[in-house]
Amino acid sequence: MTMGQTILRVENIHKELGGKAILNGVSLSVRKGEIKVLIGPSGAGKSTFLQSINFLVMPDQGRVWLEEKPINPTDKKALYEYRQQVGMIFQDFNLFDHLTALANVEIGLIRVKGMKKNVARGRAMDELERVGLKNQVLQYPAQLSGGQKQRVSIARALAMDPKVMLLDEPTSALDPELIGEVHSVIRDLAIRGMTMLMVTHQIRFARSLASEIVFMENGRILEKGPPEKMLSDAECSRTREFCSKINEMSGHLC
């Protein structure tokens, strides 16, 4: 796989919550077009790590670069600018419940990018069409299925033209039947060359998409490598143990 320049680089992220160290110096970099998948047991710090990358959780220590430009989170304007360029997808969608699907996508364009309403509408329609929700644009989140909600949230993030997307277990709150539609949208993103950092335990999906799988435990990265190697014959015994568990669960032995 051909890789471009480094888009996102994070170094030595530390975070303590309630006296407990959640992240112990996590470093990672993602190059253009790369898809990195984070796996690890619950409590490993995967979500906290993703959220500290765009400073939704303020790390105690550590630095972040976007396209080799250091990010200073105390500079509010720079921070808001940076967050626009880092799309975030949440496990429980977090659509704005009082707005239609269309308005959910428009709001960032209008209120953040300052677009004219009719221009924003066109762009939002395009994004919703791309995730297959042309006919649901005027429905409210409560009227949509989980899979549809997650697709709206992807459209909302894409409308901001992000350079990289962070996906925090995008399908783990979904019924098995709805996972496929979200996976196919993410696959489309990958085909279009979107750079992504994703937490998921859908191991078959990860294997087919990931350029690298990263295993985290206790706030540290234990091991990383190409999916074939990580999932069948990892060097670290703890990684092997975890991977064989999730392989069993997905019904495939490697």
Added chain:
Amino acid sequence: MLRKIVLKRALVENFNWWSDDGNPLALLIFFNRNPVLPVSDLKFEPKQGFTVCGLTQGTSMIPQGLTAIKEGLPYLLEGALVNIAVVLGAMALGFALGLPLAVGHVYGNRKTRSLIGIYILFFRGIPLLVLLFLFYFGLFSLSGINASAFTVAIVVLGLISAAYQSQILRGAILSLPEGQMKAALSIGMSKKKAIFFVILPQALRLSIPGWSNEYSILLKDSAVAYALGVAELMARAHHVASRTYQHLYLYLTAGFIFLLLTYLGTKGLNVLYKKVGIPGYLR
């Protein structure tokens, strides 16, 4: 448009309750310059002679009571308008103050939060009657501000209501999932924009049931303005009762009018709640 003019004329002619300079704030100033009739100016004269029950020449009590109600009703209804004005003024003032208090209480720094906490403790912790006297006879007269009893009633009830309304709204803000704020920030919104465009539109909707409670409390509290000499419904009921000796009937009527106003107000807020409800979003 025409209806607006007619309404305005009606207000000007009947109650003198409208200022002509078009400034909504002028309404308060206007009230102050043209104070609502004080209790001491009430002059209800029954057309028919009433007698203290038991001492009369054989007429039964009930017809006398009904006649007293009939004669006193227009008079009482005028008083009810005063109550409505007090409630609307206090609700509006309470909202205007309560909204920033709520936002500050949730998102402010420690100093802001503790200052707001003190405000709320003060206005929730002191009886209404004490506050009314404190402001009317104390603060306002000492500071040389010439405020009518009516204005003071609105201001004091509004300040108290701000404390309660801020807590209604704060509860609503806190009941929203944390992810709403995170999602708003994640697309690059500032915290201010997130509060304004994402948090408040949802929290305000959730606050409506709490407001209907607040409305009914304010309405009943507005009767305490009587203590400052505002000729509101209760004051008038007492006035008419003492001239007709039909206390039972007049207070029943006053109570019924309060009940009706509470019912209509809460019903109205309920309709509003359903109207602004988010489709498919059941709470």
